[in-house]
Structures are given as C-alpha cells and as structure tokens.
Ligand SMILES: Nc1ncnc2c1ncn2[C@@H]1O[C@H](COP(=O)(O)OP(=O)(O)OP(=O)(O)O)[C@@H](O)[C@H]1O
Ligand SMILES: CCCCCCCCCCCCC/C=C/[C@@H](O)[C@H](CO)NC(=O)CCCCC
C-alpha cells in the first residue's frame with residue numbers, strides 16, 4: 237500500500253513490543269518495528285505484520301481501566317519502556333477460528349500521548365461510520381421455548397454484549413405464544429424504526445418472522461399473496477438468525493455453523509445474503525412460504541410424529557426419524573415441474589453455493605430480464621402446461637430443497653449443490669424401494685457419497701412444481717416405474733399390514749410445519765428476502781491475511 241493511502245500512522249506499543257500501526261481506508265495493519273530486548277525466544281524481529289479489515293472491526297474504545305491500559309509486565313521489568321505509554325485504545329475485531337466460527341478478538345495499543353490515543357479512536361470510528369450497511373437499530377424476537385429452551389439465556393449472555401459493544405440499539409420482545417412474533421410484525425411493529433429483525437430460535441421461529449415480514453410488506457404494497465403469479469415485493473429489512481432451535485438448518489446453511497456469537501458478528505458487520513423463498517398455494521389460495529425444505533412422505537411423517545413428542549426437545553426428530561424409517565411408507569401421486577434454465581447448473585454438478593456465489597449473482601443480474609421472458613412464455617392459457625414435465629409414481633419421499641438444508645445432522649444437506657439465491661429449488665423424488673436401499677440413501681446424507689446416485693432417486697432443478705396425491709379410485713393398480721429387481725427384503729412386514737398404498741396420504745413438512753393440504757402448487761420467488769449473513773466462506777478465504 238502506498239504512503240498516501242495512510243489515514244493515520246503511529247509508533248505504538250503492543251504487548252511489550254514496539255509496533256508501527258497504520259490505518260488505511262480498508263485495513264488496519266500493525267507490525268513490530270523493534271526487537272524486544274527481553275523476549276525469551278530471542279527470535280529476530282517479525283517480518284510480517286497483522287491486518288484486520290476495517291469492515292470486520294466491531295468497535296474501538298479508549299482503554300480506561302488502569303489494569304488494561306498498562307501493559308501487563310513482570311514486577312522486575314517495572315522500568316521498561318511500557319511505562320512510557322500510559323494511554324491505550326482497544327480495537328475489537330472479527331477473528332475466524334475453526335469451522336466457520338467467528339469470535340470477537342481484542343488488540344490493545346498503548347501510547348505516550350493522550351491526544352494521539354484519542355485521535356486513533358476518533359479516526360477509526362469515523363471510518364466505521366462510513367460503513368453504511370451496518371445496522372443501528374434492531375427488533376429482536378426471542379422464542380423462550382425453542383430447542384433446549386435456552387433462547388433467552390443465549391441472547392443475554394452471548395449476543396446482547398456483542399450488540400452493546402458495537403453500539404447497536406435493540407428493542408427486545410420475548411414471545412408469549414406461538415405466532416406472537418408473526419402477528420406483531422404483520423400488524424403492529426413500526427418497521428421504519430429498524431434496520432433489521434433478529435430471530436432468536438429455530439427454523440420454526442424463523443418461519444414466523446419470514447411470514448410476518450413478507451406478509452406485512454405485501455399488504456403495505458397492496459400485493460395479493462393469494463395470486464400464485466403475483467410479483468411479490470422484496471423485503472428491505474434484513475433478518476438475523478441467532479440459532480436456538482432443534483435443527484437450525486437456515487442458520488447452518490447460510491453461515492456454515494450454528495453458533496450464536498458468529499451470528500451476532502455477522503449482524504454487527506452488516507452482512508447481506510439474498511435468499512429464495514418458495515410460495516405454496518392450494519387451488520389459488522396462499523398457504524405458506526418456505527425457504528428450506530418442503531417434504532412429503534418421509535419428512536412429513538417424521539414431523540407429524542415428532543410433534544407428539546415436543547417435550548423431548550431436539551431428540552424428538554431422532555426418535556421419529558427412526559420410527560418413520562421402520563414404517564417404510566410410500567405414497568402415490570403426480571408431480572409436475574417446470575425445469576430451471578441450464579445456466580443455474582444441475583443438482584449433481586458439485587458446484588456448491590459459497591460466499592459470493594457466481595450462479596446466484598448471475599441470477600440476480602439477469603432476474604428482471606429473465607422474469608419478463610418467462611412470463612411471456614407462461615401467459616397464453618392454452619400454453620400454461622408448456623415446458624412442464626409430469627411424473628406419476630409411488631414415492632417414499634418428495635423433497636424440495638431451495639437451499640442445501642445443511643444442518644448438524646447432515647453437514648452437506650439434502651441437496652449439497654442447491655443455491656441460496658438462484659431462483660430455483662432442487663426437487664428430489666425418492667421412489668418406492670426396499671428399506672435397505674432407503675437406508676443406504678439416508679446414510680449418504682452423512683458421508684461423502686452421492687445420495688442421488690441410486691436407481692430409485694431422481695433430482696431436478698426447478699422453478700415451479702405441483703403435487704397431486706392419487707385419488708384412491710383413480711390410483712393405478714401397479715406403478716410401472718417400480719424397479720423390478722429390487723424386492724423389499726424387509727423382515728418388518730407386520731408394520732405394513734394395515735397400510736393401503738391406494739388410500740394413504742402423507743403431509744407436507746414446510747420448514748418444520750405441517751401443511752393442511754396435500755395438493756399444492758409451489759413457485760420460487762427469487763431473492764425475496766435478505767439475511768444478515770454472507771453464505772459459507774471458502775476455507776482459504778476464512779483466514780485473516782497476516
Ligand atoms: N412463546 C412461545 N410459546 C410457545 N411456542 C412458541 C413461542 N414462541 C414461538 N413459538 C413457536 O415455537 C415453535 C418452535 O420454535 P423454534 O423453531 O424456535 O424451535 P424448534 O422447533 O425447537 O427448532 P427447529 O424449528 O429448528 O426444529 C415455532 O413454530 C414457534 O411458532
Ligand atoms: C442412518 C442415519 C441416517 C441419518 C439421516 C439424516 C438425514 C438428515 C437430513 C436432514 C434434513 C433436514 C432438513 C431441514 C428441515 C427443517 O426445515 C425442519 C425444521 O427445522 N426440520 C425437520 O423437519 C427435522 C427433520 C429431521 C430429520 C431426521
């Protein structure tokens with residue numbers, strides 16, 4: 237960096253070492269300039285300095301406390317140069333540790349002159365105030381009953397201190413009932429007062445915030461959500477997720493971890509990650525929005541069963557997952573879908589969505605043009621089925637993953653190459669197969685093998701899809717698509733005795749909530765919302781340059 241780029245440069249003292257500290261417009265850098273005579277290692281002067289991006293500085297403050305201001309020195313070293321530096325300031329910044337975890341680290345610089353110390357604090361604060369994407373006022377909703385019921389404690393102990401340090405003002409609402417947050421956002425909250433909404437809870441709580449916010453914005457703009465083809469108005473407020481739920485899939489899939497402090501820091505630095513939202517309708521009536529999983533069959537049944545065991549907390553999904561696996565139900569139905577354009581890749585192309593994803597960015601820049609073109613294509617009534625594919629069959633699971641759905645149970649997720657903001661969802665059809673085959677498929681969600689590489693699994697990247705369960709009277713006696721060489725070798729046949737695949741219906745799991753209709757129409761709304769996140773960082777990007 238050239239000399240003229242320097243905003244301020246001083247010789248200061250850090251941990252008994254003399255350092256040259258320089259603030260550039262985007263970077264704070266410091267480097268040792270004099271070997272400390274008392275350093276036991278006796279190593280030569282450090283060639284490399286340290287740098288912190290200004291956009292990743294959380295706060296700077298004058299170090300008032302005497303104990304902090306005086307560099308900790310051994311009593312024998314009382315007359316060291318450190319004594320000449322009684323003033324100090326501390327810079328708190330984002331430090332990346334393992335596995336996408338962020339922590340707040342401090343570095344304290346000491347100086348002889350009070351004015352220089354104050355000037356540094358002022359100049360860094362001026363640079364921080366230029367970062368206009370940082371939130372100043374947040375509306376926080378805490379679900380005290382999500383996950384292991386630790387929402388309030390997590391917020392008070394781990395998140396509020398970070399917000400305070402960054403000078404963020406908050407209005408906090410601890411919810412008193414289900415849908416409290418949704419209704420407050422829909423009807424009461426004065427959204428103009430805030431730069432964002434923070435959700436402390438799990439995927440279900442996030443769903444409340446999503447519905448409250450999206451519905452409010454549509455109402456304010458006179459958009460009718462019941463029209464499946466209505467052009468929805470994107471939300472200007474970003475949503476932050478402090479994970480305190482059972483699956484925390486949305487947090488995990490957008491940050492690479494479900495850690496409250498990491499989430500708080502992504503909010504403080506003002507990250508922005510656009511995200512697709514699926515709208516779900518039944519016969520032209522709006523039902524729900526979904527951002528992660530829409531699952532019929534296996535995941536619908538897991539959820540239905542798990543709701544009876546809510547008291548078990550996160551373990552309810554393991555128990556219900558096991559029971560549902562044993563019951564090995566399958567369901568007849570017709571799936572129709574409108575495939576996505578080729579330029580958004582394919583669910584099996586192994587191009588994972590990462591921070592700054594090119595596919596999502598390309599989609600954003602071509603969004604308007606694309607939407608106009610596709611509407612043209614869909615307008616004529618007689619052509620409304622043009623481009624649609626139709627599949628009839630018996631399915632163990634029908635899953636639509638608008639994002640990878642990575643979570644601690646399955647770190648690569650249901651569809652590892654799904655994109656957060658490409659305007660598509662990955663439609664995964666798992667046909668009737670043996671229990672052993674289905675087990676192999678499930679197991680592949682937890683290792684590196686390709687879960688789509690089975691004869692009974694197919695996956696399509698789509699913009700819209702519909703599902704119709706088979707009407708009992710119309711259901712074909714045999715499904716021609718079944719694999720002839722794969723008999724169910726299961727010993728657990730007694731569980732099937734009362735099961736009639738001609739009448740059986742499952743339910744849809746919509747981001748962890750049961751839908752009350754089985755015949756649905758789903759349409760992906762490209763980048764309808766934004767989160768305080770940046771997508772999962774590539775590992776090499778994750779290290780601070782030193
Ligand atoms: N005060 C409250 N009392 C009861 N239920 C609430 C309250 N506040 C929110 N809820 C509801 O609790 C449900 C579950 O919450 P949440 O998503 O936070 O946790 P979870 O179900 O354990 O996690 P996950 O959704 O990740 O599986 C949500 O559907 C939400 O509507
Ligand atoms: C032999 C071992 C096999 C293990 C297989 C594990 C496969 C796990 C895939 C997990 C996919 C989670 C998708 C996320 C869905 C969330 O919107 C929803 C709400 O939180 N969670 C569930 O429905 C909870 C779903 C829980 C499923 C178990």
Ligand SMILES: [Ca+2]
Pocket residue numbers: 512637638639654655656657658659660661
């Ligand atoms: Ca998507």
